[in-house]
Amino acid sequence: MSTLYDKVFKDHIVHQDDTGSCLIYIDRHLVHEVTSPQAFEGLKNASRTVRRPDCTLVTVDHNIPTISRVNFKNVTTFIDQEDSRLQVETLEQNIKDFNLAYFGMTDDRQGIVHVVGPEQGFTLPGTTVVCGDSHTSTHGAFGALAFGIGTSEVEHVLATQTLIQAKSKNMLIRIDGELKPGVTSKDLVLHVIGVIGTAGGTGCVIEFAGKAIRDLSMEARMSICNMAIEAGARAGMIAPDQVTFDYIKGRPLAPKDAEWDKAIKYWSSLYSDENAKFDKEVIIKAEDIVPTITWGNSPQDALPITGKIPDPKDFTDPIAKSGIEAALNYMGLTPNTPLQDINIDKVFIGSCTNSRIEDLREAAKVVVGHKKAENIKLALVVPGSGLVKKQAEAEGLDKIFEAAGFEWREAGCSMCLGMNPDILDPYERCASTSNRNFRGRQGALSRTHLMSPAMAAAAGIIGHFTDIRKFPYKESKDSPKIQLGGEEDKELQDAVYAHEKAPLPAKETESEKLADEIDDIPPNSQAGSNEKPAAAGASMEKFTVLTSVAAPMEKANIDTDAIIPKQFLKTIKRTGLSKGLFYDARFTKGPDGKDVATDFVLNVDPYNKANIICCTGDNFGCGSSREHAPWALKDFGIKSIIAPSFGDIFYNNSFKNGLLPIRLPQEVIKEKIYPIAKSGKQITVDLVEQQIKGPDGEILVENFEVEPFRKHCLVNGLDDIGITLTKSEYIDEYEAKRKNVFSFIEPGCSVVIPVKGTKKSPYGNTAQEW
Ligand SMILES: CC(C)[C@H](C(=O)O)[C@@H](O)C(=O)O
Numbered sequence: 216m217s218t219l220y221d222k223v224f225k226d227h228i229v230h231q232d233d234t235g236s237c238l239i240y241i242d243r244h245l246v247h248e249v250t251s252p253q254a255f256e257g258l259k260n261a262s263r264t265v266r267r268p269d270c271t272l273v274t275v276d277h278n279i280p281t282i283s284r285v286n287f288k289n290v291t292t293f294i295d296q297e298d299s300r301l302q303v304e305t306l307e308q309n310i311k312d313f314n315l316a317y318f319g320m321t322d323d324r325q326g327i328v329h330v331v332g333p334e335q336g337f338t339l340p341g342t343t344v345v346c347g348d349s350h351t352s353t354h355g356a357f358g359a360l361a362f363g364i365g366t367s368e369v370e371h372v373l374a375t376q377t378l379i380q381a382k383s384k385n386m387l388i389r390i391d392g393e394l395k396p397g398v399t400s401k402d403l404v405l406h407v408i409g410v411i412g413t414a415g416g417t418g419c420v421i422e423f424a425g426k427a428i429r430d431l432s433m434e435a436r437m438s439i440c441n442m443a444i445e446a447g448a449r450a451g452m453i454a455p456d457q458v459t460f461d462y463i464k465g466r467p468l469a470p471k472d473a474e475w476d477k478a479i480k481y482w483s484s485l486y487s488d489e490n491a492k493f494d495k496e497v498i499i500k501a502e503d504i505v506p507t508i509t510w511g512n513s514p515q516d517a518l519p520i521t522g523k524i525p526d527p528k529d530f531t532d533p534i535a536k537s538g539i540e541a542a543l544n545y546m547g548l549t550p551n552t553p554l555q556d557i558n559i560d561k562v563f564i565g566s567c568t569n570s571r572i573e574d575l576r577e578a579a580k581v582v583v584g585h586k587k588a589e590n591i592k593l594a595l596v597v598p599g600s601g602l603v604k605k606q607a608e609a610e611g612l613d614k615i616f617e618a619a620g621f622e623w624r625e626a627g628c629s630m631c632l633g634m635n636p637d638i639l640d641p642y643e644r645c646a647s648t649s650n651r652n653f654r655g656r657q658g659a660l661s662r663t664h665l666m667s668p669a670m671a672a673a674a675g676i677i678g679h680f681t682d683i684r685k686f687p688y689k690e691s692k693d694s695p696k697i698q699l700g701g702e703e704d705k706e707l708q709d710a711v712y713a714h715e716k717a718p719l720p721a722k723e724t725e726s727e728k729l730a731d732e733i734d735d736i737p738p739n740s741q742a743g744s745n746e747k748p749a750a751a752g753a754s755m756e757k758f759t760v761l762t763s764v765a766a767p768m769e770k771a772n773i774d775t776d777a778i779i780p781k782q783f784l785k786t787i788k789r790t791g792l793s794k795g796l797f798y799d800a801r802f803t804k805g806p807d808g809k810d811v812a813t814d815f816v817l818n819v820d821p822y823n824k825a826n827i828i829c830c831t832g833d834n835f836g837c838g839s840s841r842e843h844a845p846w847a848l849k850d851f852g853i854k855s856i857i858a859p860s861f862g863d864i865f866y867n868n869s870f871k872n873g874l875l876p877i878r879l880p881q882e883v884i885k886e887k888i889y890p891i892a893k894s895g896k897q898i899t900v901d902l903v904e905q906q907i908k909g910p911d912g913e914i915l916v917e918n919f920e921v922e923p924f925r926k927h928c929l930v931n932g933l934d935d936i937g938i939t940l941t942k943s944e945y946i947d948e949y950e951a952k953r954k955n956v957f958s959f960i961e962p963g964c965s966v967v968i969p970v971k972g973t974k975k976s977p978y979g980n981t982a983q984e985w
Pocket residue numbers: 249250277347348349350363632784838839840841842
């Protein structure tokens with residue numbers, strides 16, 4: 216009895232060593248400019264090549280301006296921001312150096328990686344899909360095992376086409392029944408995150424199932440899996456079905472003819488067996504979901520549009536209470552204000568969550584015949600790819616938006632993250648279809664509220680948040696017919712906070728037991744320590760015993776945007792990031808515009824020299840896959856972080872950089888470690904003994920958990936690309952089998968056709984005009 220995830224994982228195991236650590240094969244690797252420069256540099260330094268250029272597809276999305284490209288000549292003249300330009304130029308140079316398939320800015324196929332992959336048929340059911348980007352979870356909508364990775368892992372995949380992975384837990388989220396009119400997949404996923412919390416899926420691969428999911432289009436399914444990462448999950452998956460097959464058929468990189476038939480046969484076996492065991496199950500009734508928006512700085516701060524801003528007085532848990540107070544303060548909101556009374560300044564329709572053609576159609580249906588409200592300074596519509604843009608223009612959607620005063624742009628990440636010129640000014644409030652409402656996400660001091668495309672468009676027309684079910688649609692014969700739901704408000708408003716009070720019970724199941732057993736196996740002495748340093752890459756500083764003061768932090772959901780804000784991601788190096796660490800918390804601007812240090816804990820003696828962080832709140836390092844977060848921590852001198860739970864990608868990235876994240880029960884941290892941290896006394900983290908000791912050598916934690924393979928690498932200072940390359944015979948063997956059994960995914964990008972009017976080349980890259 217296997218789950219969908221179990222099946223896909225099993226079919227990709229290249230090798231499993233006696234520590235239980237698995238080497239899995241990666242079928243599809245998407246690459247963008249932000250998380251790849253250091254990876255390519257690593258390859259070059261080690262004289263390594265890209266193992267499978269045919270499995271590697273590259274585009275540019277985060278840094279590019281979204282203004283008209285009519286006068287585009289090349290990125291050097293087109294991109295004004297120096298650091299953005301350098302990142303894109305570096306990417307283009309790497310594409311040439313490694314001969315990779317690339318959709319550049321003159322190509323209609325360019326766009327946000329997570330829009331491009333599915334659109335091209337590069338993303339296929341049952342494949343493993345990775346990218347140095349957390350929203351790679353999007354591709355799970357096809358029944359692919361798709362997850363974000365850090366830059367070290369990008370390098371690992373480029374060099375070996377594999378990754379070292381531990382098996383995650385299985386979580387089922389079943390949505391029974393039917394969604395009511397006016398309720399979209401974005402409302403559904405925001406509701407789910409509101410209910411389970413941003414740490415609800417930690418350590419799990421979530422399978423979304425149930426009638427409400429089956430009824431959704433592929434694009435709507437993608438919006439759901441896209442945000443699985445916001446629920447803390449490693450990945451989100453939906454079993455492929457006829458809707459999936461119909462979407463893929465005929466796409467440029469999809470299998471054809473006999474290979475198509477062979478593919479369908481395999482893809483049809485990809486579902487969770489009837490009695491398959493899930494470690495966690497959540498069942499939600501679709502009828503209970505109403506249009507949902509966020510109010511705070513975490514995607515779990517989701518409320519029905521009929522609700523009101525929470526009141527900290529209603530919360531007893533000190534972390535939840537102070538978290539709400541801080542969010543209200545940042546967001547400029549007053550407790551108990553009805554959401555629909557809140558005015559906005561800007562609208563952003565776009566991002567890898569909601570920039571596909573169906574999203575634009577939904578927004579256009581709302582906008583048609585209306586004008587944007589007077590208080591709206593800017594309403595941006597940014598298609599997810601050049602092809603989405605073309606399609607929308609063919610349908611006349613651009614004209615509808617422009618007639619209403621909305622701006623129609625070129626494809627890119629745009630204001631989702633603001634690594635490009637599209638940003639909010641300080642204190643501006645935005646109705647946004649993106650996926651993260653973290654502090655400063657859309658610009659310094661920006662205020663982001665997440666919602667569906669129809670709700671964002673409607674807010675742009677009315678000038679404040681509004682219930683789409685009451686919106687006065689105009690002109691369109693196919694405007695949705697909507698009836699309002701019954702008594703939903705109070706109960707729903709409470710339901711979405713359930714996660715603050717009672718975390719979901721996690722029963723010990725088969726896979727958990729297996730994981731525990733694997734943890735008990737002693738480290739494999741063959742896995743690297745006897746290798747020659749050149750092969751095994753003994754390049755990391757060793758971690759054995761560390762004694763230091765621990766900087767106390769009493770906060771949940773410390774996201775990687777907070778650890779290192781977006782402006783510091785434009786570097787092409789791994790070092791020099793300590794200034795950016797917790798930048799918005801550590802610095803404020805003085806009257807002369809210069810940075811002035813705040814009293815943030817890491818600025819204050821003795822914690823300004825701390826090597827350890829002790830955090831009492833859940834989910835440290837949630838959000839983005841940026842490896843810049845551990846790089847910045849390391850640069851500052853932090854070597855270990857103790858917290859009740861971590862964002863999965865951050866946890867992984869930390870080990871790759873010689874940092875030791877330690878998960879401990881919250882009570883243990885609060886009772887035994889936090890008071891010592893607060894007192895400014897030192898603690899000792901002993902990785903060899905897996906113990907934490909107090910200032911007088913007393914044992915505070917007898918045996919903390921760490922996977923044997925990770926411990927082995929840290930204690931010996933081993934980089935795992937070297938270790939994996941010693942297993943290349945297993946990779947060869949797997950590839951031979953893949954060629955035969957999974958022949959339908961073999962062609963990959965080798966069939967990418969170069970842009971018109973240029974020379975042909977095997978991967979389309981050398982043929983492109985830059
Ligand atoms: C830049 C990239 C690492 C990041 C991510 O991983 O998510 C970005 O896409 C984001 O949305 O924050």
